[in-house]
Amino acid sequence: EATxxxxxxxxxxxxxxxxxxxxxxxxxxxxxxxxxxxCAIHAVEMYLNAFLVFHGVSHKQVRGLQHDLAQRTxxxxxxxxxxxxxxxxxxxxxxxxRDYLVVRxxxxxxxxxxxxxxxxxxxxxxxxxxxxxxPKHPQNHRSPSAISGxxxxxxxxxxxxxxxxx
Numbered sequence: 001e002a003t004x005x006x007x008x009x010x011x012x013x014x015x016x017x018x019x020x021x022x023x024x025x026x027x028x029x030x031x032x033x034x035x036x037x038x039c040a041i042h043a044v045e046m047y048l049n050a051f052l053v054f055h056g057v058s059h060k061q062v063r064g065l066q067h068d069l070a071q072r073t074x075x076x077x078x079x080x081x082x083x084x085x086x087x088x089x090x091x092x093x094x095x096x097x098r099d100y101l102v103v104r105x106x107x108x109x110x111x112x113x114x115x116x117x118x119x120x121x122x123x124x125x126x127x128x129x130x131x132x133x134x135p136k137h138p139q140n141h142r143s144p145s146a147i148s149g150x151x152x153x154x155x156x157x158x159x160x161x162x163x164x165x166x
Contacts (some may be wrong), residue, residue: 001059004050004134022116029109034103037113041069041100041124044091048072054134055079059091065067078148081129084151090114090122097112 002010003045019040021135049062052075065071077083083091093114094100102109113119 002049004054007046007053008131008134011043011050011127011130014043014046015123018043018120018123022120030158031075031107033116034110036108036116037099037110037119038103038118041067041094041103044069044123044126045072047126048076051076051081051130051133052079066098068095069100081133083125083129087122087125090118094119094122 018036021036021039025036047068052062053059057075069091073088097113099113102113
């Protein structure tokens with residue numbers, strides 16, 4: 001079964017792919033953002049999986065969540081991951097609007113999804129906070145801020161205590 005480090009590595013790859021695909025999209029077609037959105041959503045899912053497994057959620061339970069970001073977020077916040085209210089609301093919106101299915105199967109509906117800036121802000125926050133929450137993760141991996149080009153603030157983490165920006 002995948003280790004926490006393997007989840008982080010995979011999330012990092014999806015994050016890099018999302019940024020690469022975003023630069024290839026056309027501003028004339030909202031459907032051209034679908035591949036970047038799909039990779040961004042999947043990166044969020046992988047970062048949350050890493051956090052959950054690190055905090056003792058079994059692989060079977062994680063798999064049972066399927067692609068439900070609302071449940072993953074709820075469990076992660078119960079386990080101490082502190083996200084901004086906007087980010088939590090966005091994750092619920094992604095779930096409620098079924099973004100994961102829309103970007104895969106309904107290109108005609110992609111234009112009604114949340115702004116790409118909001119999607120990438122959510123991805124950056126989750127990637128950063130999960131990485132900070134995993135102190136044993138090797139530091140030689142790319143950080144979400146390095147991939148996205150945005151700076152992030154450090155925060156303190158004590159296993160069992162909430163994680164977040166102060």
